[in-house]
Amino acid sequence: MKIAFVGKGGSGKTTLSSLFIRRLAAHRIPLIAVDADINQHLGSALGLDEDAESAAVPPLGARLPLIKDYLRGANPRITSAATMIKTTPPGEGSRLLRICEDNPVYDACARTVPLEGGDIRLLATGPFAESDLGVACYHSKVGAVELCLNHLVDGRREFVVVDMTAGSDSFASGMFTRFDMTFLVAEPTRKGVAVYRQYKEYARDFGVLVKAVGNKVHSPEDLRFLREEVGDDLLTTFGQSDWVRSMEKGRPRPLSELENANLLALHTLHEAADAAYAGRDWNRYTQQMVHFHLRNAESWGNAKTGADLAAQVDPGFVLSEAPTPQPAELSG
Ligand SMILES: Nc1ncnc2c1ncn2[C@@H]1O[C@H](COP(=O)(O)OP(=O)(O)O)[C@@H](O)[C@H]1O
Ligand SMILES: [Mg+2]
Numbered sequence: 460m461k462i463a464f465v466g467k468g469g470s471g472k473t474t475l476s477s478l479f480i481r482r483l484a485a486h487r488i489p490l491i492a493v494d495a496d497i498n499q500h501l502g503s504a505l506g507l508d509e510d511a512e513s514a515a516v517p518p519l520g521a522r523l524p525l526i527k528d529y530l531r532g533a534n535p536r537i538t539s540a541a542t543m544i545k546t547t548p549p550g551e552g553s554r555l556l557r558i559c560e561d562n563p564v565y566d567a568c569a570r571t572v573p574l575e576g577g578d579i580r581l582l583a584t585g586p587f588a589e590s591d592l593g594v595a596c597y598h599s600k601v602g603a604v605e606l607c608l609n610h611l612v613d614g615r616r617e618f619v620v621v622d623m624t625a626g627s628d629s630f631a632s633g634m635f636t637r638f639d640m641t642f643l644v645a646e647p648t649r650k651g652v653a654v655y656r657q658y659k660e661y662a663r664d665f666g667v668l669v670k671a672v673g674n675k676v677h678s679p680e681d682l683r684f685l686r687e688e689v690g691d692d693l694l695t696t697f698g699q700s701d702w703v704r705s706m707e708k709g710r711p712r713p714l715s716e717l718e719n720a721n722l723l724a725l726h727t728l729h730e731a732a733d734a735a736y737a738g739r740d741w742n743r744y745t746q747q748m749v750h751f752h753l754r755n756a757e758s759w760g761n762a763k764t765g766a767d768l769a770a771q772v773d774p775g776f777v778l779s780e781a782p783t784p785q786p787a788e789l790s791g
Contacts, residue, residue: 461608461637462732463621465629466644467654471674472496474703475644475728476622477504481714482725483618485575489559492572494583495604495623502581505572506711518585519607520600522567529563530554530610536771543771544760545602545632546752548745549610550773556610558617564607575714582607601634608637609748612780615736630661633751637744640735641669642728645689647681652688659692665747668735670694672728695727741779748778 464476473496483490494501519526527540534552537543549555556562569580584600604621613619621638629635635658643658645651655671662669671689673696676682685693702717717725749772752760756768 460613460615460617460639460732460736461611461619461621463623463635463638463641464644465623465635465641465658466674467646467650468497468624470644470646470651470654471697472624472644473498473500473504473622475642475672475674475697476620477501478703478714478717478721478725479642479728480505480579480620481575482729483620484577484579485714487577488616488618490618490620491558491569491580491582493604493619493621493623494581495601495621497624499583499586501622502570502572502583504706505574505579505581507570507572507581517568517570518583518600519568519603520585522564523603525567526564526603526606530556530606534773536773538766542764542766542768543606544752544755544764544768545605546609546748546755546760547606547768547771548748548752548773548776549778550771550776553610555612555778556607558611558613558619601629602632605632605634605637608634609778612778614780616733618732632755633747635661636665636667636747636751639668639739640732641667642672642694643669644674645671645685646675647673647684652685655689655692666743668738670731672724673697675699694731695724697721697724741777745777 462479464472466472480490480492492501492505524540527543530549530553531537531540531543532552532554534550536550537547556564565580569582571578572581584604608619611619623629635641641662643655645655659669669692671692672694673682673685676685676696676698682696685696698718698720700718700721702712702721705712752772753769760768
């Protein structure tokens, strides 16, 4: 299950994704955590030492050539890593990723993080410099995540949780359509709600499942505000948390000591994520990656690589948990 936490800066994406990740870890549910936020704080929210340990996570953005070479495998439609762009879809011969496996991508980029008595893997795009925003470097860093998601075959009770921005980059590339469930973290403010509306607007045409999650909800008035503005899309809300506060002071406590109301909200997120499996459609998922690939090829990819990137699309290929029989096998 691919889960995104999005929202405006400071709304609590990193905090809520780290709590969700902790809950999964406490239940021994296999998962990969991905930090794709502009401010790379997921590692420290998961208890890594801010400077030393988080910085030691080898960023995906720095290993793009390795990632591309591994994923394209023996796919004859992708002639070189240089012609593989962030939206290049898998086809016959491509290598796919699984949540529970060892592979060269995880070997190169994943960090093992001890959490709630188990171990999880953490991937990170790498820090964004001010000068990265809006230019190729930023795209390629987040692009590594998109490539991985497009090559991932994940099953029902295993998770990828991505802490990411709600920026326009994810709309241009198609990244925002890569998730079974998108949790939009919104504070009870006009800005928080505006980000929700904008995201919802983009998502509508693509069948993207978005649920708003209120955060830093202090009062009945806050709750009323969110209910009025967001309506039925408001899944649940988190209050101001002393547990989160003490984390921030460098005094971590076990998840079981999180405030009851916030534990309950976490339970609701988990249930909603599980329920999203019913809406999963690998055909649509594959069609959308092709759609965005063709769009990106035309708008910049063909010009940048000097190749016709539409030719990378394998028309017979559908990403799927259970490999679908090839037409030859069906007729024979
Ligand atoms: N429910 C909460 N209770 C207490 N502090 C919170 C809560 N949610 C977020 N914060 C604090 O607000 C700040 C911004 O949260 P963060 O998760 O880093 O936001 P984002 O990742 O969206 O930029 C952090 O200092 C965080 O500890
Ligand atoms: Mg953050």
